[in-house]
Amino acid sequence: MLSKSEIGFIKSLQQKKFRKEQALFVVEGLKSVLEFLQSGYRIHSVYGTSTILPKLGKISQNIKLLEVKADEIAKISGLNTPQDVLAVVYIPQKDEKELIIEANTFHLLLDGVQDPGNLGTIIRTADWFGFKELICSIDTVEAYNPKVVQASMGSLARIKVIYTDLEDVIRRSSLPTFAATLGGTSIFETKFGTEGLLILGNEGNGIRPEILEKVSNQVTIPLFGAAESLNVAVSAGIFCAEVRRKA
Amino acid sequence: MLSKSEIGFIKSLQQKKFRKEQALFVVEGLKSVLEFLQSGYRIHSVYGTSTILPKLGKISQNIKLLEVKADEIAKISGLNTPQDVLAVVYIPQKDEKELIIEANTFHLLLDGVQDPGNLGTIIRTADWFGFKELICSIDTVEAYNPKVVQASMGSLARIKVIYTDLEDVIRRSSLPTFAATLGGTSIFETKFGTEGLLILGNEGNGIRPEILEKVSNQVTIPLFGAAESLNVAVSAGIFCAEVRRKA
Numbered sequence: 001m002l003s004k005s006e007i008g009f010i011k012s013l014q015q016k017k018f019r020k021e022q023a024l025f026v027v028e029g030l031k032s033v034l035e036f037l038q039s040g041y042r043i044h045s046v047y048g049t050s051t052i053l054p055k056l057g058k059i060s061q062n063i064k065l066l067e068v069k070a071d072e073i074a075k076i077s078g079l080n081t082p083q084d085v086l087a088v089v090y091i092p093q094k095d096e097k098e099l100i101i102e103a104n105t106f107h108l109l110l111d112g113v114q115d116p117g118n119l120g121t122i123i124r125t126a127d128w129f130g131f132k133e134l135i136c137s138i139d140t141v142e143a144y145n146p147k148v149v150q151a152s153m154g155s156l157a158r159i160k161v162i163y164t165d166l167e168d169v170i171r172r173s174s175l176p177t178f179a180a181t182l183g184g185t186s187i188f189e190t191k192f193g194t195e196g197l198l199i200l201g202n203e204g205n206g207i208r209p210e211i212l213e214k215v216s217n218q219v220t221i222p223l224f225g226a227a228e229s230l231n232v233a234v235s236a237g238i239f240c241a242e243v244r245r246k247a
Numbered sequence: 248m249l250s251k252s253e254i255g256f257i258k259s260l261q262q263k264k265f266r267k268e269q270a271l272f273v274v275e276g277l278k279s280v281l282e283f284l285q286s287g288y289r290i291h292s293v294y295g296t297s298t299i300l301p302k303l304g305k306i307s308q309n310i311k312l313l314e315v316k317a318d319e320i321a322k323i324s325g326l327n328t329p330q331d332v333l334a335v336v337y338i339p340q341k342d343e344k345e346l347i348i349e350a351n352t353f354h355l356l357l358d359g360v361q362d363p364g365n366l367g368t369i370i371r372t373a374d375w376f377g378f379k380e381l382i383c384s385i386d387t388v389e390a391y392n393p394k395v396v397q398a399s400m401g402s403l404a405r406i407k408v409i410y411t412d413l414e415d416v417i418r419r420s421s422l423p424t425f426a427a428t429l430g431g432t433s434i435f436e437t438k439f440g441t442e443g444l445l446i447l448g449n450e451g452n453g454i455r456p457e458i459l460e461k462v463s464n465q466v467t468i469p470l471f472g473a474a475e476s477l478n479v480a481v482s483a484g485i486f487c488a489e490v491r492r493k494a
Contacts, residue, residue, distance in 0.1 A: 031475070117364060121478045121480075121481060124474050124477070124478060125474075125477060125478070125481050126472075127472045127473055127474035128468075128470060128471070128472055128474040128476075128477050129471045129472055130470075130471030130472035131472065151478075153474070153475070153476075154474075154475070155473075155474050158472070158473055187488075188492045221375075221488060222491070223375060223377075224375070224376045224377030224491055225373075225374045225375055225376055225377035225378065225405070226374055226402075226405055227371050227372075227374035227375040227400070227401075227402050228278070228400070228401070229375075229400075230371070230372060230375050230484065231368045231371060231372070231398075231480065231484075233368075233478065233480070233481055234368060234372050234480055234481055234483075234484035235484075236481075237477065237478075237481035237482075237484050237485050238484050238485055238488045241434075241468060241485045241488070241489075242488075244469070244471055245435045
């Protein structure tokens with residue numbers, strides 16, 4: 001049985017403050033837990049029901065493994081509909097090496113995306129389209145937020161999310177830059193070539209002017225109807241598809 | 248000041264049961280309320296603060312208009328961060344005329360989409376790409392769910408959402424059919440022509456087999472990485488962009 005302090009500890013990881021203090025976050029659901037078990041992430045502990053634990057395969061002895069009842073999972077879960085398994089995972093320590101932007105490929109940059117569902121969906125989309133990492137401005141929503149983890153559907157286990165100064169990344173890279181804006185060249189007429197930085201901005205305000213002025217190509221998904229804008233995760237998907245179709 | 252019963256009445260519209268009983272739903276935020284005021288929807292009442300009401304322009308005398316304090320709006324709002332204006336809007340009565348599928352254009356069909364955020368985002372995307380309506384299976388999430396209204400960002404005021412038997416729609420229409428699946432022809436190699444039905448399925452299970460067997464083209468967004476699937480709203484966006492770029 002889970003102790004009160006253990007329940008309190010795991011529940012506290014729903015909050016950013018405690019995730020930062022403990023350098024731990026929570027992953028829920030069989031698919032996502034499996035993806036993290038198979039990834040490079042260090043796992044702290046796994047809580048699962050008797051029916052689900054055998055589905056996890058062989059688990060390293062360094063990982064604390066606990067069989068719990070479904071109603072106990074409900075007590076530590078952050079979901080409205082708790083799943084049968086939950087893992088506590090270490091947040092990777094900051095890589096002190098300088099970020100290297102590879103040539104001959106595309107990179108996705110996010111400037112101030114705030115909605116955790118959007119970030120999670122973009123991580124999943126980046127994973128589908130074969131991106132290796134997501135480069136985010138410091139003020140982008142935190143990738144270990146439970147709603148981000150949930151929306152990423154396990155893709156967070158594969159996609160590195162890096163928080164850094166985007167102006168600096170753009171300044172240091174010699175790759176062509178493409179910013180998603182409302183007043184640029186049609187995406188259907190843009191020649192993306194085979195490499196570049198694709199930049200998408202905040203839900204309400206788009207990309208910051210300081211960043212926009214360093215970008216060489218503003219690209220727009222043409223409007224055929226009357227909506228004021230597209231959701232940022234939908235835009236990211238259309239941009240990813242477009243650079244892959246042309247590659 | 249709002250009476251207790253008025254607060255209870257508006258709050259009850261957060262629940263499907265009461266929306267159905269009253270044939271009313273709630274729209275929040277200046278942008279969305281303005282879009283509904285300018286649409287063909289019949290408005291029941293508008294609650295706004297003294298600073299926001301002048302921004303609504305001239306309002307028909309048939310609409311009940313109430314100036315309320317911000318803390319009163321918080322009491323009737325379904326949002327975590329309440330906006331300064333909220334409207335109660337009539338759910339349109341079912342149009343008894345048979346649905347007519349126009350030729351020479353594309354139509355978007357949803358089979359069992361369950362997440363309200365996804366449906367709202369698809370409504371917004373359909374509006375961006377100039378679709379006139381969204382044709383949904385009966386078990387698709389209800390369009391007047393507050394989370395759908397919110398995610399649609401006002402586009403629900405323009406896009407007609409129709410709930411009907413999709414098999415019947417496909418049977419009666421002579422337009423080519425394109426289903427988003429994981430095992431079809433690449434979307435980049437598909438010739439969409441100038442008209443057709445685009446069909447997307449449920450988040451977990453995709454399109455029902457009964458429907459899939461009536462569809463002539465299965466179309467897939469190629470996988471370049473390792474994610475198991477794409478979010479349905481992201482897929483819808485990529486499909487919409489693709490048919491518009493080729494049109």
